[in-house]
Amino acid sequence: MREWRMGAVLHNYQQVLSLIFAVHEINKNPRLLPNVTLGFHIYDNLFDAKSTYETILDLLFSKQMNAINNYDMNKDVLSVIGGFSVEDAYQMATILDQYKIPQLTYGAYDTTLNSKAHFPSLYRMAPSETIQPIGIVQILLHFEWTWIGIIVSDDDDGEGFVQILTPLLTQNSICVALLLKIEKVELAYGGKPTTQMSRIDAALESEVSVFIVSGSYHSLWDLKLRLRVRKFFETVDFRKVWITTARWDFTKEISAFRGFDDTFNGTLYFSVETDPVPGFENFLKNLKLDESVMPFLCLFWQYAFSCSLSRGKFSRCKYDRRCKGKEKLERLPTYMFDMDITSKSYAVYNAVYAIAHALHAIDVSSQMLMMDRGKFKHLNLQPWQVNSLLKNIHFNNGAGQEVLIENGEVSAGYDIINWVLFQNQSFLKLQVGKISASHNFTLRDDIIRWNSKLKQIPPQAKCVESCPLGYRKMDQAGKQACCYDCAPCPEDMISNETDAINCAKCPEEQYPNADKNECIYKVKTFLTYEEPLGIVLIFIALSFAVVTGMVIYTFMKNWNTPIVKANNQNITIILLISILLCFLSCLLFIGKPGKVTCLLRQTAFGIVFSVAVSSVLAKTIIVILAFLATKPGNTMRKWLGQKVANAVVLSCSLIQVGICTAWLSVSPPFPDHDTHSLSRYVIVECNEGSITMFYCVLGYLGFLAIISFTVAFLARKLPDSFNEAKFITFSMLVFCSVWVSFIPGYLSTKGKYIVAVEVFAILASSTGLLACIFFPKCYIIVLRPDLNSRKQLTGKGN
Structure with missing residues (x-):
């Protein structure tokens, strides 16, 4: 144990050698303390509290008598550097603070030593413990x-x-x-x-x-x-x-x-x-075991070099080899003695310079330093004067390095x-x-050079395995926060770091990938001309538009035939043209929505369909008026003119035009991006602006359709060889059925399929009007021209 203990403290000797080096360096500096020679005493407390008190008393008092009050105080002691451990610092401060002698510790890190209320004369050359x-x-x-x-x-x-x-x-x-x-x-x-x-x-x-x-x-x-x-x-x-x-x-x-x-x-x-101190290594290399350091270095020298000193009072070790006094410290292995200045030796070095600069400040400011054979006269300089300057002092040490002491503590890292x-x-x-x-x-x-025996470099130090990407931490009941479970992120959230505390939502234009660890940009989607669904709808719309055009051509070619002239030719043509425009309006719903197309989509569809349904209503009213006019003495014949039909079509259509105008004025449709309806897509759509106005347009169409259906249904059994009210009834039944089924389909569908549903409703309802009202007439005109005569129409052909 003695060998181990002595080997362990060999490095402490460098701390005192740094003190000797600093004192010699200061004494050679003519600008710092001219005409003044600093001296020092070296004591060892032997790791013992009793020895600590004894050495402090021996330092402070040059003469001790049996009576405790009979002593002479050593007035040359202006400061003490010591207190390597916290215990040493406390023991020394208990005595030194009574006499306001500054004490500079260099190895004590206890935060309680910062308490200036207890130890106002204690200064730390070690930086803050925090x-x-x-x-x-x-x-x-x-x-x-x-x-x-x-x-x-x-x-x-x-x-x-x-x-x-x-x-x-x-x-x-x-x-x-x-x-x-x-x-x-x-x-x-x-x-x-x-x-x-x-x-x-x-x-x-x-x-x-x-x-x-x-x-x-x-x-x-x-x-x-x-x-x-x-x-x-x-x-x-x-x-x-x-x-x-x-x-x-x-x-x-x-x-x-x-x-x-x-x-x-x-x-x-x-x-x-610690910063390097120039000259310190050379000082150690050239250190010789002479009389000035023999009392201090004798034990160290003998243990370090395993030799015995020839002089009896210093020879306390029994080694066969004699010390020659020419041994070199640089030849010792580093684990026994380090030639580079250590942190504690550097603290001692700075402590000596702090005291020297405090004395220099006193000399410059007050000229109170008086010399008497290299010593300060005790009447002119007191320890408390040094004490007051050490609380806050800023200087450069012998190596030119800046040292700052604030509130009694060195500012360093x-x-x-x-x-x-x-x-x-x-x-x-x-x-x-x-x-x-x-x-x-x-x-x-x-x-960093890690221990080779570690299983993993750098090692892991966690209570549980880290939660991977796509998961978040979930606390375990009754355990510390570092011991947790891992829970997967919800469907619409991600975590892109290990041990995520919370999952995060992706930006609106992005969505989580399958592993929920990354946000992917959503694909913009709309009903295009190139995709199969768009192609099919375009083909159907154009096909029926062509068919409607052929029907118009057929009616124009047979303009003066009885079946065309029946039920008002002009209204018939207006109805056919409106049906044609209905088919063509489907093209506005396909392709990327733009500002113009969004404005025209619903308004054009609403107005054109209003004209079509108004024309159907006008034709139904004409049928009823025509039947009533055939009765003897009936005055309805005067209402069979063009004006009634035109008034019905114009008035009913203008109401829808008014609704659409108000819609465009208050809150018109506009191109928009829906980032919420579908998780992986951004729906490029036309925002209706005011959904209320949109439903007003549909509601008004439904209102006209119901009136037309009701009037046609009531007139379906009127006696006539060609009663058009039957076909109008069936066409309006188809029309109403399509648009009633459209509403739940529209509300339950998302994305581009909403557009497809609306296009399908337009195609289906337009086709219902075309087929139910005009295909029977075309059959007669084209295939049974013998029935297209006035006699057949009035029922007088038999």
Whole structure:
């Protein structure tokens, strides 16, 4: 144990060497403290609270008597750099703060040390503790690690770290699978070691693959010892990722324990932001074991180089080889002594410069510095003067690097170091990221060297498998938010990221694909001239238009025949032309809707059909008037003229024209895109504008049709050899049946098929009028001309 402990603290000697280097550098700088020579005392507390108090008292008081009040205070002590651990910092601050002597700590990260109310003379050369948890959370988010374990020391520092970290984890939906607090080694071995070891074993054997560790070299001793034992007996093969805070000096683990390379290889370590110091490496290379450093370096030198000093009072190690005093630090392996300045050594270096610049400020501003053989006269300079300047000070250190202390705390960030350990106890420190004092975070995961034993690189750290694209997370009752089920997105929604919290709707012009992980643009659809349905409807419309034209030609050719002259020739031609226009109006419904076609579609159809139905009504009225006129003494003969028929057609048609004009004036139809009716298509259609006006047009047509049907039905049995009311009755029955069935078909159909339904209704109703009214007449005109005579028409042919 003594060998391990000594090996673990070899690196601490660099911190004091950085103090010596900084003091020498300042003393050689004529511009900083001219004619002043800084001195220093070095004390070791031996990791013991009692020794800490003794060394502080020895530093402050040059003479101690039996009576506690009989002592002389050392007036040369203007500041103290110390307090590597939180406990040390507290113990020192308890005494130093009484005399307002500034204390600059360089390794204590406990947030309670920020309390200026308790320790107004305490200054931290380590940056804010809150920066590390923020950086840890950023690493977890970067790798999408949401199921992690936390191991901390069971003390105020560990509790403070957990209190800062836990809310940040919760805010970012990261769950803590387990929290392990480890007692210090003294408590563990004096208390319940079996219980603590079993808790450590349970944590190490858990499924958690990412651990956040915060604690000092001594507070986590049981964790390191258990890892060592289990690795030695090879009881478990650890595949863990370790994220450690700056409190755990990782270099000590390499020098204290051999073989930790397998377990901790690839660790991500937060190190206080450090800049290179020119000249420091040369200072270490040229360091010689002379009388000035012999009391301090004797033990270190003997342990590091495995030799014994020849001088008796310094020779405390029994090695066969004698130290020559020419040993070089650069020849030591890195795990024993690092030639690059460490973060804590850099903090000590800056602390010395902070004190020097505070003294320089006093000298410049007040000229209160008086020299007496290289010492400050105690009457002219007091520690509280230095204390007041250190609260907020801004300077450049000896390397020209900017240092800022605000509210008693250095403003700096943390480097993220990736430790790569090798079998020969050498190691490589890769800086893979950084978090600044302003919380700016960067991480280069492409250069991280992971532990080769990990099953997956980078590893997964989740309670459950990620929800794939097209699914969303669904909480499980009674479990943490990180343990969830995956539910598929609804039909009209997608998720294009893993572990989506909610599914999202596609834009109106897009729709989800089959996997519900991507939005696809909807296809624009309308009834085209090229598709089979459009071709069929066009063919039917044109065919019946041609047939209607042939009927018109036939009637015009036989204009003066009795059957054509019966029931008003002009009304007959108007009816045929309106039926022809009805067939041709179907062409307005096919093709891409435009502004003009949308305006003409329904209005042209409504007006033309109104003329047709009005003509049918006029023909029916003429039939009735003609029958009544044949009765002796009846005065209806005078109404048989053209004026009555024209008045009926014109008045009924003008009403529809008025409705259509009002429609176009108030809310006319316009081209529109329907993105809701069909999930995968954008329907290019004519928006009716005012649906009320559209139904008014249809309602008025229905009203005329019902009147025509009723009048024709009542006149169907009038005695005559050619009573046209029978055919009109049947034609209007067909007409009404078509348009009654059109309404539910129109309301239940979507897309281009709505247009097809309306075109079919126009074709069917027009065909009904043409066939029922005119085909019987054409049959007589073309095939039975013998029946087309006045005698046959009046019934006097027999």
